[in-house]
Amino acid sequence: MASDITPHDVILRPIVTEKSTSNIENATYTFEVDSRMNKYQIRDAIEKLYNVEVANVRVMNYKGKPKRYGKSEGYSRSYKKAVIKLEDGFKIQEFEGLI
Numbered sequence: 725m726a727s728d729i730t731p732h733d734v735i736l737r738p739i740v741t742e743k744s745t746s747n748i749e750n751a752t753y754t755f756e757v758d759s760r761m762n763k764y765q766i767r768d769a770i771e772k773l774y775n776v777e778v779a780n781v782r783v784m785n786y787k788g789k790p791k792r793y794g795k796s797e798g799y800s801r802s803y804k805k806a807v808i809k810l811e812d813g814f815k816i817q818e819f820e821g822l823i
Contacts, residue, residue: 734761734769738819739805745822751810753819759785759804766806774816780809 736756738744744754757766763781770778783806788799810816 729765731769731773734758734765735773740822747807748815748819748822751812751815753808753810753816755806755808757783757804757806759802761804763806766808770808774818776814776816777811778808779811782807782809 734757736758739754739756741754747754755766755770757769761769763783766783767778767781770776770781783804786803786805788802791798791800
């Protein structure tokens with residue numbers, strides 16, 4: 725990771741949905757990440773931020789959908805989502821209350 729990029733710059737927020745919270749039992753966590761980051765930078769950020777070992781990183785790019793509000797037209801924002809699988813025996817303590 726570049727020296728001026730911190731783990732907080734890479735990981736923007738957790739994605740908390742019904743499906744992502746059910747995957748926490750399998751040590752799989754979902755985050756919205758900076759769209760310029762790659763899998764290796766995301767892995768390093770998670771390991772440093774939460775002090776865990778990452779087994780697998782899957783990344784998806786979501787494109788903004790067209791939206792209308794009256795006469796106004798635009799797009800919802802685009803974002804990048806990362807699904808993180810942790811090694812056996814590791815879990816993120818901040819998510820324990822969601823199960």
